[in-house]
Amino acid sequence: MAVALGIGAAVLAGWGGGIAWADDAGGSSATADTATSTESAADSPTDTEKSDDDAEPDTTKPDAEPEESAEDHDEVARSAPLAVDDDTGDLPTPIPASTPSTRDTSDDDDVEPSNPKPIPAVSVSSTSANLAEFGATDSPQTPAAATTAWAVPGSSRREFDPDVESSAQADSAASSVHNSLSYTAPPTLRDRLTLMGLRVARDVFAAFGVDLAGTLATLLSSEDPPFFVKYGLNARQSQREVSPGNVWKVWEFEPEDPSGKTVIGIHGGGHVRHPTLLHWIDYTRMARETGATVVVPMYPLATTPTGSLRNVIPAMADFISHEIGDHTAENVSVYADSAGCTYAFAALRELILRGDALPASIVLISGVADASLTNPAIRTVDDPFLNPDSLQLWTTDSHAYDGITDLTNPMVSPLYLETDVLAALPPTTIYVGTEEMLLPDNLLLHRRAVDVGAPISIVLGQGQFHDWAISGLAINSAAPRIRPDVYRRLGLFELGPRTLILSAFPAEADAVLARTTLDRNSTVVVDGHHFYLGTLGGKKVLLAMTGIGMVNATRTTEVALDYFTPESGISVGAVVFSGVAGGSGRTEIGSVAIPARWTPDDGQTWQAVDGDMLAVANTLDVDLRSSGSIGDPACYCGLLTGPQVDLGREPSLFVGGDGSSDDFNNGTAFPAIPLGGDIFGPRPCAAPDFSILATGNFFQALAPFLAFGLLSNLGFLTDVPPAVDAVDQETAAAQLVALAHGVPFLGIRGTSDGPGDPLRLPGYPFTFFVYKQIASENAAIVTEAFLQSWSGA
Numbered sequence: 001m002a003v004a005l006g007i008g009a010a011v012l013a014g015w016g017g018g019i020a021w022a023d024d025a026g027g028s029s030a031t032a033d034t035a036t037s038t039e040s041a042a043d044s045p046t047d048t049e050k051s052d053d054d055a056e057p058d059t060t061k062p063d064a065e066p067e068e069s070a071e072d073h074d075e076v077a078r079s080a081p082l083a084v085d086d087d088t089g090d091l092p093t094p095i096p097a098s099t100p101s102t103r104d105t106s107d108d109d110d111v112e113p114s115n116p117k118p119i120p121a122v123s124v125s126s127t128s129a130n131l132a133e134f135g136a137t138d139s140p141q142t143p144a145a146a147t148t149a150w151a152v153p154g155s156s157r158r159e160f161d162p163d164v165e166s167s168a169q170a171d172s173a174a175s176s177v178h179n180s181l182s183y184t185a186p187p188t189l190r191d192r193l194t195l196m197g198l199r200v201a202r203d204v205f206a207a208f209g210v211d212l213a214g215t216l217a218t219l220l221s222s223e224d225p226p227f228f229v230k231y232g233l234n235a236r237q238s239q240r241e242v243s244p245g246n247v248w249k250v251w252e253f254e255p256e257d258p259s260g261k262t263v264i265g266i267h268g269g270g271h272v273r274h275p276t277l278l279h280w281i282d283y284t285r286m287a288r289e290t291g292a293t294v295v296v297p298m299y300p301l302a303t304t305p306t307g308s309l310r311n312v313i314p315a316m317a318d319f320i321s322h323e324i325g326d327h328t329a330e331n332v333s334v335y336a337d338s339a340g341c342t343y344a345f346a347a348l349r350e351l352i353l354r355g356d357a358l359p360a361s362i363v364l365i366s367g368v369a370d371a372s373l374t375n376p377a378i379r380t381v382d383d384p385f386l387n388p389d390s391l392q393l394w395t396t397d398s399h400a401y402d403g404i405t406d407l408t409n410p411m412v413s414p415l416y417l418e419t420d421v422l423a424a425l426p427p428t429t430i431y432v433g434t435e436e437m438l439l440p441d442n443l444l445l446h447r448r449a450v451d452v453g454a455p456i457s458i459v460l461g462q463g464q465f466h467d468w469a470i471s472g473l474a475i476n477s478a479a480p481r482i483r484p485d486v487y488r489r490l491g492l493f494e495l496g497p498r499t500l501i502l503s504a505f506p507a508e509a510d511a512v513l514a515r516t517t518l519d520r521n522s523t524v525v526v527d528g529h530h531f532y533l534g535t536l537g538g539k540k541v542l543l544a545m546t547g548i549g550m551v552n553a554t555r556t557t558e559v560a561l562d563y564f565t566p567e568s569g570i571s572v573g574a575v576v577f578s579g580v581a582g583g584s585g586r587t588e589i590g591s592v593a594i595p596a597r598w599t600p601d602d603g604q605t606w607q608a609v610d611g612d613m614l615a616v617a618n619t620l621d622v623d624l625r626s627s628g629s630i631g632d633p634a635c636y637c638g639l640l641t642g643p644q645v646d647l648g649r650e651p652s653l654f655v656g657g658d659g660s661s662d663d664f665n666n667g668t669a670f671p672a673i674p675l676g677g678d679i680f681g682p683r684p685c686a687a688p689d690f691s692i693l694a695t696g697n698f699f700q701a702l703a704p705f706l707a708f709g710l711l712s713n714l715g716f717l718t719d720v721p722p723a724v725d726a727v728d729q730e731t732a733a734a735q736l737v738a739l740a741h742g743v744p745f746l747g748i749r750g751t752s753d754g755p756g757d758p759l760r761l762p763g764y765p766f767t768f769f770v771y772k773q774i775a776s777e778n779a780a781i782v783t784e785a786f787l788q789s790w791s792g793a
Helices: 002-013 070-078 144-150 154-160 166-170 174-178 189-207 212-220 277-290 309-327 339-354 376-380 419-424 439-452 478-489 506-513 550-563 611-617 698-715 731-740 766-789
Strands: 031-033 065-068 181-183 234-243 246-254 262-266 293-298 332-337 361-365 428-433 456-461 496-503 517-526 529-536 539-545 570-582 592-594 597-599 627-629 644-646 653-655 658-661 726-728 745-753
Touching: 189 212, 234 309, 246 277, 246 309, 262 277, 262 309, 262 339, 277 293, 277 478, 277 517, 293 309, 309 332, 309 339, 332 339, 339 361, 339 419, 361 478, 376 439, 419 439, 428 439, 428 478, 439 456, 456 478, 478 517, 496 506, 496 529, 496 550, 496 766, 506 539, 506 570, 506 766, 517 550, 529 550, 529 766, 539 550, 539 766, 550 570, 550 731, 570 731, 570 766, 592 766, 597 731, 611 745, 611 766, 627 766, 644 766, 658 731, 726 745, 731 745, 745 766
Parallel strands: 031 065, 181 456, 262 293, 262 332, 332 361, 361 428, 428 456, 496 539, 496 570, 570 745, 592 653, 597 658, 658 726
Antiparallel strands: 234 246, 246 293, 517 529, 529 539, 570 726, 592 745, 627 644
């Protein structure tokens, strides 16, 4: 079974990458290290034999050399930023500090390493929210056989410390965001079985002298995409003269409604293979899902001298420069995997040294940071695909490294990029798996980026293997979940400020979603909270369902305002809470209240809403619904939408007065219930990622709620509401978070229970169940009208 799983997984993956080095030495050095603390790990990109548990030096290796001091390692680290004679591959004298025309750089090796403030680690996904997200309080599942690979320096790991002050997170500088480190969720059972099967299959085929991954990559590679991946796209092939006399085939995938963004896809394949089926699916899916035009240059392979890195890299730089010239730098990004990452880094280095314009961002998957393979830590990772001692299929007869005698040459090893070049890179994100032998060197590259303030972030796929983050025929749980994050980092979302529209439960959220035009790739999941990008009332919005109660409202608002900042590309310019509430004598059932102030503590303290937003609300002239169904059409598919209620009057809009939010759950989160319908469900029924398997916070919140909050919640049935114009369980809580972040806030509440009941029901909760839908829709009508009139975010 395991063998079958492994073979099937490898066939599906096609092992799209290949590798990007030549192991001329036939092995690796075995220098033992003497570090005794995590702090010393930050001193050198070559120092990897350390763990967070102060591991003793490994002196068991047969060819171990004398121990080196930390100072010796620091000398090696600081010798990395050198100018390279690309004609000889030698490393001559250090280059002087310089400032390329397109970036502000620095080359002062005596400056202390930067120590960025921690930022929240988040997961971004468009599918399967019932699967665990990666978040600031999660501990990565460290592979037992790869502890040395996890020598992550302290300043990078602090972002996962649950005791980190939230104020420090909110004050994070842009530079800290741009060199963040995040983990995906731990591997699922399917991930573990797939990994086990891949390893078994690898060993079985190796016993017969067959490199399974390399052989499959060869069988599945093709110079042209198969016909079925091009459906719905304007797929065209052209011949481009990238430099005088140097003509490349180029594939271009343009969607029917292009966004104006261009992604340059540089495929992997160990320099000697064309893209696999995996790549072609990935490129075409990206074009469909984002509206970007994906351009794939078919660079010469290293099976001939023409395809050597020394020949291809300058031409690749010319190609990127030509795309920037055609589409402008802010509309061009680079997306590469495996060996393609070597071309991407080297081409960007070429552009920086020339002083030419750079693309807006780079996303790299499973790239090689050090082509020399001399890091002992790479042998501690049980990589199911790659082994530094068995790369013959990729290196035999390869001309990739013709003319390059030193594999620490920064042209082929990004770990040794010149400091000026490293600091001048555009925002760069590296996705690498914990089960890749490439992990240790990529962590060292990230550590060096932190030291010099370079904008390189890294996302570690827990339990994931080579090229795990490619979306084509994903066989792991993590790939589809991080795709929106990949798209965001490529700049394919429409960036800028948005208005955050919050609602508490599905009926409220669905009423807003029904009036919203969602973006192409609309779902963003942050720490388990689902957000939806779209346009409402002519304004760009970010929609979210908080869940019922003050605790849920506080958490969701905090997650949104901590994550969606200018550094993330999508920021929150204002917050509006749209939903239902109990009313008073001035706000009858069906009417909508926009209070001027809110209290979270029964009138002990009051917070005013934003004055400018309230002034706009005062100018609104809206037609509110007086009749409608009792159920949410999106949730019940007509089962409960048949019964209609008619208020027998025209509801009104009331602006001003007071609102109150109360915690009836005794400080606990109210649990969402799987398949809980239009009130208790964990996700809006009209959400693009709605799933009957979604559980929301049910398993986390149920026990505390039953233990501490149930009796208090039942007391809500008999409590007499205060003499205010709207009473609910969320608005004031969200307002406090918005005020703490300096974000304008407004609450819009449709009245679902209170005076004016034409059916003369016994009161709450009966009126709530009958009139909540009309109240939700009227609140959404006012929310849309407000956005149409408001000139803010």
